[in-house]
Amino acid sequence: LAQDTRLLRVHAPEMAANVVPGQFFMVRDPSGNDPLIGRAFAVYDCGGPNEGWLDIVYLVKGKLTTRLAKKQIGDAIALWGPLGNGFTTTPVQQLVMVAGGIGQTPFLSLAREALGLKRFGNSARSSGYAKKVHFCYGARSKAYLTGVADFEAMGVGVSIATDDGSVGPPRLVTDALTEFLDRSPPASTRIVCCGPEPMMRAVAEGFRAGGKPGLMLSHTFSAVSAEARALTESHGIAYSGGGLDHVLTALVCILRAQRNDGSSWRPDMPASSMAETGRPTTEREVLDHLAAHGVGVIPARIVSSADEAAEVADAFDAPVVLKILSPDIPHKTEVGGVALGLKGADQVRAAHDAIRARVATARPDAKVAGIIVSPMRAGGVELFIGTMRDPQWGPAIAVGLGGIFVEALKDTSLDLLPISEAQALAMLGRLKGKALLDGFRGATPVDRAALARTIVAVGEAALALGPGLVSLEVNPLLAEGSRIEALDGLAVWEDAHADA
Structure with a gap:
């Protein structure tokens, strides 16, 4: 087309039918391994749905483009895409x-x-x-x-x-x-x-x-x-x-x-929320911090022996959950640090000792503060509430279906902190799975107003921890009727995040 500039026409009907201006393709020469990694090329033009061709224009400069310039009609290339979002079509x-x-x-x-x-x-x-x-x-x-x-x-x-x-x-x-x-x-x-x-x-x-x-x-x-x-x-x-x-x-x-505060918005946290209130690191410390800001949390006791665990479980008079308590183990299930639905002293003692043994094997370096004993909850809707700090937009909060579904379904609603109860209600209304909150298939409807107040409280709890906080997560948050309880909590701090 011009000096050192060539056009490559590729027969790729499905790709040509779906590509839009501004998208690109990754291109690789399958006849060799140098370069091994594909290179990105923008689409120049493409044929209609019945023609099946697309054009890529490139400057002959490096190893891949030199090889492409030697291709003949009928040769094969590796091509994947289209990638990217393309240009907007706003009038x-x-x-x-x-x-x-x-x-x-x-x-x-x-x-x-x-x-x-x-x-x-x-x-x-x-x-x-x-x-x-x-x-x-x-x-x-x-x-x-x-x-x-x-x-x-x-x-x-x-x-x-x-x-x-x-x-x-x-x-x-x-x-x-x-x-x-x-x-x-x-x-x-x-x-x-x-x-x-x-x-x-x-x-x-x-x-x-x-x-x-x-x-x-x-x-x-x-x-x-x-x-x-x-x-x-x-x-x-x-x-x-x-x-x-x-x-x-x-x-x-x-x-x-x-509109909320009547002033120009800045991505920095308000000065009043910067006061250091300590750094909760373990699950129980995080839940205690949330409780201090009005978030309902599940009752629990920390024990140091199997006999003490059995005694606490008996006092709860219900099936219980045992979880390892360690600032070094944020994800307990990955090290076998959780046991569910335990009934009777024998099951509780055995589970306590088994958790200790598994954690000692998986994380011998971890500092263990004890075992958490709490009642087992059933029914209700599990939700996720998490805060994060974007480097430009500042503190934000996300709400979605909780447990494993927050990753599997990716049904979340996002807003900037601080938020009002009205904004929290609007976030719930944007969830695709919001029908689950209204008593789906005979379940008890969730008190949305109470849930909205909890969302606001989690946001306030995050702001109170200051700029060193990377994220504060409640997953799951169990909601049934007007009972809204945080079952687990995790705080991630900037220095720990950098070390990781």
């Missing part, structure tokens, strides 16, 4: 695409879709969402410019910048962008860019110079790199990953928090 008056070097590859398909010339992906995805599309394209020289005629044939305006002045005066692509925006006021304008870090840095500086708040949005779910975060933070730009839905959710939470 806009003007779409401006900024590319440096080979960064122009995702923009041909985007321009086709934005102007309504082609549909990508499933039928639910819209097209024709931009009235005007402009392309600012920078390259080392005229020899490296790729696909300019394809853009112009669609009616896309093109501003070109070359380092050596082989097209127009020597300038950067950001100069071309500034010149275009000066001519075309940026009302209802979306700018998307793809290219090398210096270009991204210049765009970031333009955000700051423009005097308007900027947000860097990533359409992938991977964490932003330390370098990228440092770049955005140095220019006062917030970052959010995971696509447009995550960004809008975050912005809604910020607006809600502003």
